[in-house]
Amino acid sequence: xxxxxxxxxxxxxxxxxxxxxxxxxxxxxxxxxxxxxxxxxxxxxxxxxxxxxxxxxxxxxxxxxxxxxxxxxxxxxxxxxxxxxxxxxxxxxxxxxxxxxxxxxxxxxxxxxxxxxxxxxxxxxxxxxxxxxxxxxxxxxxxxxxxxxxxxxxxxxxxxxxxxxxxxxxxxxxxxxxxxxxxxxxxxxxxxxxxxxxxxxxxxxxxxxxxxxxxxxxxxxxxxxxxxxxxxxxxxxxxxxxxxxxxxxxxxxxxxxxxxxxxxxxxxxxxxxxxxxxxxxxxxxxxxxxxxxxxxxxxxxxxxxxxxxxxxxxx
Amino acid sequence: xxxxxxxxxxxxxxxxxxxxxxxxxxxxxxxxxxxxxxxxxxxxxxxxxxxxxxxxxxxxxxxxxxxxxxxxxxxxxxxxxxxxxxxxxxxxxxxxxxxxxxxxxxxxxxxxxxxxxxxxxxxxxxxxxxxxxxxxxxxxxxxxxxxxxxxxxxxxxxxxxxxxxxxxxxxxxxxxxxxxxxxxxxxxxxxxxxxxxxxxxxxxxxxxxxxxxxxxxxxxxxxxxxxxxxxxxxxxxxxxxxxxxxxxxxxxxxxxxxxxxxxxxxxxxxxxxxxxxxxxxxxxxxxxxxxxxxx
Numbered sequence: 064x065x066x067x068x069x070x071x072x073x074x075x076x077x078x079x080x081x082x083x084x085x086x087x088x089x090x091x092x093x094x095x096x097x098x099x100x101x102x103x104x105x106x107x108x109x110x111x112x113x114x115x116x117x118x119x120x121x122x123x124x125x126x127x128x129x130x131x132x133x134x135x136x137x138x139x140x141x142x143x144x145x146x147x148x149x150x151x152x153x154x155x156x157x158x159x160x161x162x163x164x165x166x167x168x169x170x171x172x173x174x175x176x177x178x179x180x181x182x183x184x185x186x187x188x189x190x191x192x193x194x195x196x197x198x199x200x201x202x203x204x205x206x207x208x209x210x211x212x213x214x215x216x217x218x219x220x221x222x223x224x225x226x227x228x229x230x231x232x233x234x235x236x237x238x239x240x241x242x243x244x245x246x247x248x249x250x251x252x253x254x255x256x257x258x259x260x261x262x263x264x265x266x267x268x269x270x271x272x273x274x275x276x277x278x279x280x281x282x283x284x285x286x287x288x289x290x291x292x293x294x295x296x297x298x299x300x301x302x303x304x305x306x307x308x309x310x311x312x313x314x315x316x317x318x319x320x321x322x323x324x325x326x327x328x329x330x331x332x333x334x335x336x337x338x339x340x341x342x343x344x345x346x347x348x349x350x351x352x353x354x355x356x357x358x359x360x361x362x363x364x365x366x367x368x369x370x371x372x373x374x375x376x377x378x
Numbered sequence: 379x380x381x382x383x384x385x386x387x388x389x390x391x392x393x394x395x396x397x398x399x400x401x402x403x404x405x406x407x408x409x410x411x412x413x414x415x416x417x418x419x420x421x422x423x424x425x426x427x428x429x430x431x432x433x434x435x436x437x438x439x440x441x442x443x444x445x446x447x448x449x450x451x452x453x454x455x456x457x458x459x460x461x462x463x464x465x466x467x468x469x470x471x472x473x474x475x476x477x478x479x480x481x482x483x484x485x486x487x488x489x490x491x492x493x494x495x496x497x498x499x500x501x502x503x504x505x506x507x508x509x510x511x512x513x514x515x516x517x518x519x520x521x522x523x524x525x526x527x528x529x530x531x532x533x534x535x536x537x538x539x540x541x542x543x544x545x546x547x548x549x550x551x552x553x554x555x556x557x558x559x560x561x562x563x564x565x566x567x568x569x570x571x572x573x574x575x576x577x578x579x580x581x582x583x584x585x586x587x588x589x590x591x592x593x594x595x596x597x598x599x600x601x602x603x604x605x606x607x608x609x610x611x612x613x614x615x616x617x618x619x620x621x622x623x624x625x626x627x628x629x630x631x632x633x634x635x636x637x638x639x640x641x642x643x644x645x646x647x648x649x650x651x652x653x654x655x656x657x658x659x660x661x662x663x664x665x666x667x668x669x670x671x672x673x
Contacts, residue, residue: 087509087510088509089505089509115509117540119536120532120535120536120539122532122535122536124498124528124529124532125497125498125501125529125532125533125536126498126536127498128495128497128498128499128501128502128529128533129498129499129501129502129505129536130502131499131502132488132498132499132500132501132502132503132504132505132506133502133503133505133506133509134502135487135488135499135502135503135506136502136503136505136506136507136509136510137506137510138505138506138509138510140502155492155495156495156498159490159492159495160490160495160499163474163478163488163490166472167472
């Protein structure tokens with residue numbers, strides 16, 4: 064079901080609600096308070112009295128350093144980043160500064176809201192389209208804002224000193240999807256009753272930011288009358304996420320893992336391994352054409368729905 | 379008289395700081411440690427001058443070579459030996475080794491061993507103080523190697539553009555690992571760079587600690603009033619290098635980190651010229667004493 068909100072307008076609402084809880088803070092980034100901002104993200108933040116909002120120079124490494132400095136100074140900040148490829152310039156801070164600060168106390172939250180460019184046709188560059196690599200090296204909490212449930216969960220969670228919120232570029236102006244039947248568990252949005260011991264329906268596990276192939280497969284399977292449960296990853300957290308896999312694998316059933324991320328270092332590999340180790344039947348679907356990841360194209364993960372159907376109906 | 383006392387005290391501190399470094403050097407390698415320590419023989423004057431201008435509300439960000447600042451801020455030989463052996467952590471409160479060691483109770487709140495990493499963190503701390511409306515100076519120590527990083531330019535631009543007023547202290551010893559400036563790049567004119575970015579520039583040379591302290595005091599006063607960003611370039615020599623022979627050639631090995639060769643220490647750490655802050659301090663000390671006796 065779609066709501067009257069777009070992804071960006073709903074995130075803006077949540078950002079404002081979050082900022083209103085702060086005594087003071089800083090909202091910054093390139094082009095965040097002028098023009099159309101970043102596809103509308105960050106609208107109205109500059110009208111809030113308790114925070115200082117400003118456009119910055121184009122110096123991503125230094126802007127990350129500034130965010131960590133604000134954290135040390137006890138001032139919460141939000142850095143809105145047009146595309147997450149730019150964060151590569153700040154890997155030093157995401158890795159070294161973040162680790163150094165892990166045993167500091169009294170840090171304020173430095174939140175980076177970044178747009179994952181997954182809309183294709185950007186050229187060989189701006190084509191990273193994965194968060195697994197950032198997660199692996201930064202060990203930061205990364206929330207995937209891929210539906211209303213995910214956005215609510217991300218903003219409701221206890222804040223950490225350094226966090227990344229990621230949103231898909233192609234979703235930004237789309238109507239916000241609401242999946243009433245989903246609840247939140249171990250960093251996933253899951254179907255109600257998924258954990259129940261009597262529930263032996265297969266589980267479709269979606270990993271990564273947004274996956275059109277997953278959505279299309281879900282529709283196809285429903286049309287085919289196949290019953291299944293859904294687990295959507297909404298926070299990258301290896302330990303927590305794996306807990307869910309361990310819980311679910313206690314019941315004998317099938318799993319299909321979908322992951323559209325363009326990384327050789329995918330967190331979902333661990334899920335597949337955990338499930339197989341517990342003797343579950345797993346179909347793991349990922350992009351395997353590494354050599355073509357820099358091709359200028361639609362950047363869509365393609366899969367044959369029939370393969371999934373055959374796996375689910377087979378004995 | 380009061381001023382003479384202050385001058386004598388500063389120069390005493392320079393000499394004491396050298397002795398404390400020697401003590402740590404002697405003891406740490408007898409005990410044995412795997413933590414790399416970057417001694418700062420020859421860097422004492424700027425450390426003592428800066429520490430004397432650091433009220434508790436100011437913040438200091440340090441690089442990997444930081445032993446001189448910790449000692450100047452009041453850490454004892456025993457404190458640092460314990461930190462370096464990861465035994466107890468009395469000054470940082472955490473186990474950070476040597477290159478990330480900080481001293482929060484004395485204002486040294488962040489230390490990075492990644493070249494240029496602390497430059498931008500300083501802008502955030504300065505912005506945080508501004509948001510909280512706290513009037514304090516933010517000092518960030520770096521070196522002539524780190525200023526080659528893009529982060530130096532970016533941080534100067536940010537600090538100047540947003541009136542954050544970071545004071546960047548550039549310890550220019552002419553070396554990055556074992557490469558001289560001439561080996562690795564053209565000479566940079568920091569004064570012109572500063573001018574182009576609306577940043578103020580001050581050069582310190584000669585290793586006279588009380589002159590350094592006076593200049594830093596004036597810089598701090600101006601900084602708190604104007605929120606101008608500063609580059610303070612300090613010309614200094616990292617002592618402890620030695621010569622070796624390679625065939626017919628004499629080859630200079632500069633001191634960078636870790637254990638210094640004992641012969642080198644005895645021969646070249648104490649120099650009889652203005653490259654050595656202790657030489658200057660002993661000279662000024664004698665001059666002041668003579669002056670006082672005459673009066």
